[in-house]
Amino acid sequence: xxxxxxxxxxxEELTLDRAGVWRSNGEEITHARTxxxxxxxxxxxxSGGWRVRIGSETRPVKVEDTPRFVASxxxxxxxxxxxxxCGGVREKLDGGTLTHRPPDRLCCRLSDGTExxxxxxxxxxxxxELSEGGPGxxxxxxxxxxxxxxx
Numbered sequence: 001x002x003x004x005x006x007x008x009x010x011x012e013e014l015t016l017d018r019a020g021v022w023r024s025n026g027e028e029i030t031h032a033r034t035x036x037x038x039x040x041x042x043x044x045x046x047s048g049g050w051r052v053r054i055g056s057e058t059r060p061v062k063v064e065d066t067p068r069f070v071a072s073x074x075x076x077x078x079x080x081x082x083x084x085x086c087g088g089v090r091e092k093l094d095g096g097t098l099t100h101r102p103p104d105r106l107c108c109r110l111s112d113g114t115e116x117x118x119x120x121x122x123x124x125x126x127x128x129e130l131s132e133g134g135p136g137x138x139x140x141x142x143x144x145x146x147x148x149x150x151x
Contacts, residue, residue, distance in 0.1 A: 014052060015062045016042070020069035020086055020119055039087030042067055066107060068116035077129050080143045083108070085116060095142035100149040 015023040022029040022038050029035050038052050042061065045051045050061040073093070074082040081093040097109035106118040106127065118126065126140070133139040133148060140147045 012059060013062065014038070014059050015064065016050070016067065018065035018117075020071075020117070036087055039069075039085070040089070042087075066115045066117040068110060068114055070108070070116050070118045070122045073122045073125055077140065077142050078144075081126070083110075083116065083122075085110075086119075093142070095140065095145060095147040098140070098147055098149060100138075 013025050015026075016038075017023060022035045029038070037054060038061075041052050041054050042050055043053055045058075045060070050063045050067055051058045052061055069086045070083045071086045072084040074084060074090075083091050083093050085091065091110055093108060094111075095108075098106065099108070100106050104123065106123050107115050108118075110116050129140055130138045130149070131140075133146075138149045140149065
């Protein structure tokens, strides 16, 4: 199988928006393999910003919210969850790192310290197990541990 080579356009501005959608000069990148390659090859640059590196080519990326996105979940609340990130990387969810900001921003910290935002399907799957703890407090139970989420 031939390797796909991505050649960045001159003056191309790449953006990763708050919904996990890649954009080139404001237009959505709809080619699934390109978007997946960009997610897999997103890295910090020396100034603390973000860039995509494919082979020897790099392009700066404007990240609107978080650099990583949870595309789906594997497992259950009793045994624990594995996050499946955009780009295919899998990582165990540390429930203690979950944060929620209404109306719909659920995030967690990954093992490398970066934040990952839950896309719609895993967001609803995880929060379907939410229970009310007290006035304005909600909680999840993951692997027998209570994880509090504020309203």
